[in-house]
Amino acid sequence: MPLAAAGQFRATASLSQNLLSCRNLISKTVAAGAKILFLPEASDYLPISASESLRLVKPVEDNEFVLGLQASAKEHKLPICVGIHEPVEGGERVKNTCVYITEEGVISKRYQKVHLFDVNIESGPVLMESRSVEPGRSITPPFDTPLGKLGMLICFDLRFPEISLQHRRLGAQILSYPSAFTVPTGNAGHWSTLLRARAIETQSYIIAPALVGYHNEKRKSYGHSMIVGPWGEVLGECSGIKENAKPGEEDGEEEICVGEIDLGVLERVRREMPLLRRTDVYGEI
Numbered sequence: 001m002p003l004a005a006a007g008q009f010r011a012t013a014s015l016s017q018n019l020l021s022c023r024n025l026i027s028k029t030v031a032a033g034a035k036i037l038f039l040p041e042a043s044d045y046l047p048i049s050a051s052e053s054l055r056l057v058k059p060v061e062d063n064e065f066v067l068g069l070q071a072s073a074k075e076h077k078l079p080i081c082v083g084i085h086e087p088v089e090g091g092e093r094v095k096n097t098c099v100y101i102t103e104e105g106v107i108s109k110r111y112q113k114v115h116l117f118d119v120n121i122e123s124g125p126v127l128m129e130s131r132s133v134e135p136g137r138s139i140t141p142p143f144d145t146p147l148g149k150l151g152m153l154i155c156f157d158l159r160f161p162e163i164s165l166q167h168r169r170l171g172a173q174i175l176s177y178p179s180a181f182t183v184p185t186g187n188a189g190h191w192s193t194l195l196r197a198r199a200i201e202t203q204s205y206i207i208a209p210a211l212v213g214y215h216n217e218k219r220k221s222y223g224h225s226m227i228v229g230p231w232g233e234v235l236g237e238c239s240g241i242k243e244n245a246k247p248g249e250e251d252g253e254e255e256i257c258v259g260e261i262d263l264g265v266l267e268r269v270r271r272e273m274p275l276l277r278r279t280d281v282y283g284e285i
């Protein structure tokens, strides 16, 4: 059965350093024999502020990180699905997107994050993503990949079951959630609980590559990249941020986890437990 890989690393504001980390993840993916590599949200750079993001953002044609990944995808005939930033024309904000790079090294699909992470939690985190990011307005319908039909979502989208159910209705078999999950929400169990819930209720494979460790003085991520099967079982998981991690330390090793994507298992789960909606009772959600 074909394997999917989810890659995990500690992104910084350096595109060239992040490319080196991702190239290392590509080598590990090729060595493991996996057929697609999924990389986290904001793999190109994790900015310390909105102004740094505006300074670093470039169209994909000029983005050394994306161009580097495209070359590697082509070299290894390895499709790569990766979270990046893209400019908004004449705007003061950027797009938080996920692009699918084919084994020919071509960007064939793109999704712009629809739900933005604006939170103010007393015990942390305080993040206002909408200050620097323009929200997307549409779903990218599920499309064919060597592993099955893929629906692309991003991080905070994970908390909104409606969008994943819509992907299922449109034919998705695999949902990807490239992420940079915060440590407090991860520690509260939200990450693994929500990923497994989305897998169980959509009866789909969930692939969730995540950033890990300290990105700068102010920002750190939870890690625990995960691949979950349509029965809710965790097929592969990376390690989490170290308990005593400090900014600037090499606390986020590059790591992949893999999972077998077996569409026969998926069809069986869907056949054995049909989830027929009672929209006559509660309407289409």
Ligand SMILES: O=C(O)CNC(=O)[C@H](CS)NC(=O)CCC(=O)C(=O)O
Pocket (backbone or CB within 6 Å): 041, 042, 045, 046, 047, 053, 096, 116, 117, 127, 129, 155, 156, 159, 180, 181, 182, 185, 186, 190
């Ligand atoms: O685009 C960038 O620069 C990076 N983007 C992110 O890190 C985003 C927005 S701040 N992070 C999340 O959505 C975390 C959600 C989360 O942690 C939760 O739902 O609990």
